[in-house]
Amino acid sequence: MKTIEGGWPKEAKFEPTFLGYEYTDQDSFRKEVEQIWMKTWLLAGRIEEVPNVGDYFTIQLEKESLICMRTQEGSIQTYYNVCMHRGSRLCEEGTGNMSKGYITCPYHSWMYDGETGKLLSAPNIPRETEEFSCEKVQLHSVRTEIWDGYIWINMDPNAPSLEESFRLPESWSIYEKYDMKNLRIGSQKTYTVHANWKLLMENASECYHCGNIHPELSRVTPPNRPRQWIDKNIPDTEVLKHVGAMELKPGLERVNLDGKAYRPPFPNLKEEDVSKIYYLHFFPHSYICMASDYVFVAAMWPIDVDKTIVKGYWLFTPEVLENKEPIQDAIDIWDITSKEDWEACEWAQQGNESRVYESGGILTPIDWRVAKFKHYVHKKLEEPF
Template sequence: MSVKVIEGGYPEHATFERTFPGKAYTDPEFFQKELDHIWFKTWLCAGRAEEIPKTGDFLTVEIAGESLIIIRAQDGSINTFYNVCRHRGSRLCEADNGNFSKGYLTCHYHSWMYDGKTGDLINAPNIPNDDQDFVKEDRSLKKIKTEVWDGYIWINLDENAESLKDAFALPESWALYNQYNMKNLKLGKKKTYKVAANWKLIMENAAECYHCSNIHPELSRTTPPSRSRVKVDEKIPETEVVKHTGGMDLRPGFERINIDGKVYRPPFPGLPEEEINKIYYLHIYPHLYIGMSADYVFMATIFPVTPEESIVQGYWLFDPEELEKDDAYIQDAVDFWDVTSLQDWEAAELAHEGNKSRTYENGGILTPAEWRVTAFKKYVESKVNGN
């Protein structure tokens, strides 16, 4: 019996597996376990360093109602704090981004001012510095572990977390991706998407291309999912969260990862000739995937809002020299991943609605072609169970 192979085949160990039960995508108790054991204990990608280039520039990130501020301090360092004033608990700011003058975070409510590097309380109006009943050192902002790697901002809410280097097996795990020089790329476009689906469904969708020929005509035309994936050298390590998903070749006649396959920008400087007609994918659990093509990088981060709602941030990164040109053109890349992403969000939303049905109480099945989804499921299960 002949079988049509899609998703580039699968490893010998792949088999049929159960999905999560339906309630795993809607149950508040299960969602809270995910927050406690995954989201508040894992290195997360919060954006790109070039988003906050100047002293006082900041971003806010929200994880299920927990708001965080990422700020460029006076010395150029990037630091993250809970978005909570230590006076009366007010949020320090509501904006997605902006600038705190001179790198001092000032609460709009009573003007308590904090240092952007240390979080130390600098000034509290109407309280004398020598007041013995008030200890400024006890009122510092709560700081969050923050590191920058290859231009990406990484945060971890667990103060006892291992370093990013250890969690990601750096720099060895990143060896393949050095050819894209991501540290020096610049943000050409950023888009925010609201998705009415559980965060896991979005990441599960990203973990397989079993669906690609059905819902992604543009993507399937450019990189046919029936082709074998380009494997990553086994010497490049993975970790519990860093997963190399390999590369895909472009269809003959296509020269770039976009809808028409035409060239609008030169390849990245120094990119080997044999890599120009490929795109590589990297997944970092629980919420990030990166696609690296010859002339731009697309990345997406997923953040949970509630068990049934998520926010996805899409980023398009380019060689800064290309962005500075008078005739700079990036819309081909933006359009390609925007249409593909919207197709994915619709699929995730439909799956979420179906997963609420009483007929899906015990879940469904994952085929061998969805072995990467199985791996992600096992990661979530392990963390939720405290392993």
């Protein structure tokens, strides 16, 4: 593990930010949706959100709505939330259960197979005629893969596999210790942020702001403590970014509001890991914060050029949840920190809309991870459509 001298690597430099219009222009936003969001793997949720046959949740990405569901065969499939009859939304609720894993349109009761997406029946319509065949009608599916309990989706049918895209190693020296696939959701929250999605990811990519707007987090993980980055066994790929670790203030035991231990640490952690919180970023929209006794996950979904929905998940061991051990301390620290972040992003959105910010601002060497994110976005936008 390397420690950054002075807070940033030697190659970091001063450079421009995104231009102002890149945070406010509707055409630019649409291009980002098509060139980035429709072509990459996105963290949709956790498998325990759909434990039973027919369980589903929906995802909103700009104008597209998706259904992620547990099928009759026990697999998890994702479909566009659009009936192939006359375009009605199939599911209006954010979560629910579809009886026996069949997807039935609320408008005209066309019913689809949850496993294959094929049309099973259409009331008062023959299954087979010269002009119509149920067998040939099918919901539009979205590629879905499971990785360590996380559900990942990709709307590009020709995209490389999740493993190829991330170049995931068989074993990570840090990540594997958390046994993610066996963790369970202890709490979920959804936030609406009136800011461009890039501002949220930029904010998550640096801690330059932490001492100013995160007094609670800074009390337990002071931003001036040594920061570590890029473990040699974790691939720093185009999409998967290991941001690093922050250390607890000496004398404190956990990353929460008072620094006290309310749960035992994860069993596979070494003593040196218990005093840190590790961060993983997945471009373009999610990050995982790995504390010694819980994991916090955030996934951002752009709805409009100046509106983003964030879904937050708090993960714990099954034993902690079954034994009803306290978890509110973990929820509070990241709920407070997240709300502080989202307010700051809204400040930035308001400033970005000013005529004096048309040419953008300045990224300093300490903003080097923000610069990496900017380069990622621009590279994606330059790729053939």
